[in-house]
Amino acid sequence: MVSGIIFKENILEVFTETIGKSEFNFSAFKNISEIKDYFFIAFKTGESLMIPKDKIEDAEKLRNKLKSIAENLKIDFISELDWKWK
Numbered sequence: 001m002v003s004g005i006i007f008k009e010n011i012l013e014v015f016t017e018t019i020g021k022s023e024f025n026f027s028a029f030k031n032i033s034e035i036k037d038y039f040f041i042a043f044k045t046g047e048s049l050m051i052p053k054d055k056i057e058d059a060e061k062l063r064n065k066l067k068s069i070a071e072n073l074k075i076d077f078i079s080e081l082d083w084k085w086k
Helices: 059-073
Strands: 002-007 011-016 020-025 029-035 038-043 048-052 076-080
Touching: 029 059, 038 059, 059 076
Parallel strands: 029 076
Antiparallel strands: 002 011, 011 020, 029 038, 038 048
């Protein structure tokens, strides 16, 4: 589980209790999506990073940051707030 994220100029740093620190270049992002309770960053490698909104201090601030990154990278920001698990 992600315990912290930091946005740097073109890098996303992710901290986890079990793995430690990982860095992801924004250029590796395929798309960014949002559902009611989570943000997802999909990578070109086929993997995704899931960020639970209830663990974020300011989800609106994170949404704006992710939208800005998507716009700068010219990738999709997909918002499906009414999406439900089937």
